[in-house]
Amino acid sequence: MSAGQDDFGLKADRLGMVYRRGAQETVALEDCNLAIRRGGWMSLIGASGCGKSTLLRIFADIVKPTHGEALLHGVSPAEARANRTFALVSQQSTMLPWRTIIDNVALGLEVARAPVSERRKAAQEAIDLVGLAGFERAYPSELSGGMRQRAAIARALTLRPQFLLMDEPFGALDEITREKLNFELLQILKETSATLLLVTHSISEAIILSDKVAVMTPRPGRISRIVDIDFGHERTAEMRDDPRFTAYESDLRHALHGTPDTRVLPSQRLSA
Numbered sequence: 001m002s003a004g005q006d007d008f009g010l011k012a013d014r015l016g017m018v019y020r021r022g023a024q025e026t027v028a029l030e031d032c033n034l035a036i037r038r039g040g041w042m043s044l045i046g047a048s049g050c051g052k053s054t055l056l057r058i059f060a061d062i063v064k065p066t067h068g069e070a071l072l073h074g075v076s077p078a079e080a081r082a083n084r085t086f087a088l089v090s091q092q093s094t095m096l097p098w099r100t101i102i103d104n105v106a107l108g109l110e111v112a113r114a115p116v117s118e119r120r121k122a123a124q125e126a127i128d129l130v131g132l133a134g135f136e137r138a139y140p141s142e143l144s145g146g147m148r149q150r151a152a153i154a155r156a157l158t159l160r161p162q163f164l165l166m167d168e169p170f171g172a173l174d175e176i177t178r179e180k181l182n183f184e185l186l187q188i189l190k191e192t193s194a195t196l197l198l199v200t201h202s203i204s205e206a207i208i209l210s211d212k213v214a215v216m217t218p219r220p221g222r223i224s225r226i227v228d229i230d231f232g233h234e235r236t237a238e239m240r241d242d243p244r245f246t247a248y249e250s251d252l253r254h255a256l257h258g259t260p261d262t263r264v265l266p267s268q269r270l271s272a
């Protein structure tokens with residue numbers, strides 16, 4: 001492996017995915033290329049059904065691509081799964097209703113057969129990190145939707161993942177809770193140095209949480225555009241008031257709807 005290759009956190013090389021059921025074929029992905037550096041944050045956006053979740057599920061070793069290669073730190077998703085280097089959080093992340101929050105958060109380590117003392121310690125640390133201290137003994141039904149999603153993130157964090165693979169993790173939440181969790185997640189990413197691959201339907205969420213936003217075309221899903229989000233990793237809610245934010249939003253909206261954007265971005269103007 002060359003030194004340059006080693007810098008990649010996640011890499012998709014000419015990925016393709018054809019689902020087959022009987023005689024029916026669905027070409028979900030075609031020739032998708034992506035690269036995220038270690039510790040980088042990338043979002044995937046695109047119309048419903050364009051293959052975002054498929055791409056994420058390939059990295060999570062839930063489905064195998066029919067073409068090309070996906071790599072996490074230079075190894076296959078299957079190997080990365082065996083090494084527990086990534087954690088997956090989705091919109092439907094479930095909590096077992098008969099278990100307390102701390103026991104739910106510790107579940108990932110329990111499945112991984114970690115010793116009880118390690119599970120408790122890691123679960124408490126993760127609960128503190130996501131701001132759920134005081135709710136350890138509560139049951140999932142006693143928490144709000146946003147708190148349950150924080151618990152799901154805490155459960156993922158107990159595995160100390162190098163990669164967080166997130167599929168619409170805040171999709172079911174109201175706008176205010178969602179934005180609050182976006183900034184909490186940024187804090188967690190900074191503290192853990194994890195690499196992020198996020199699927200979202202929200203353009204503003206993609207900008208807040210990414211260094212790069214990959215725009216996908218409708219089926220077959222291809223990467224049509226990658227927009228660099230030039231805000232660094234010190235982000236606050238005020239970033240929304242930055243003129244660049246509005247320019248990125250407009251740029252991404254045009255990329256999604258296929259119309260060329262002829263405006264000049266503020267960053268381009270500055271560097272001109």
Ligand SMILES: Nc1ncnc2c1ncn2[C@@H]1O[C@H](COP(=O)(O)OP(=O)(O)OP(=O)(O)O)[C@@H](O)[C@H]1O
Pocket residue numbers: 019020021026027028046047048049050051052053054055219
């Ligand atoms: N297990 C499967 N078997 C057959 N076809 C599938 C399967 N999973 C997904 N597909 C098809 O692959 C295409 C891409 O689906 P995928 O869920 O990846 O899209 P998506 O961009 O995540 O959609 P959404 O934004 O609506 O969640 C769709 O046409 C879908 O019907």
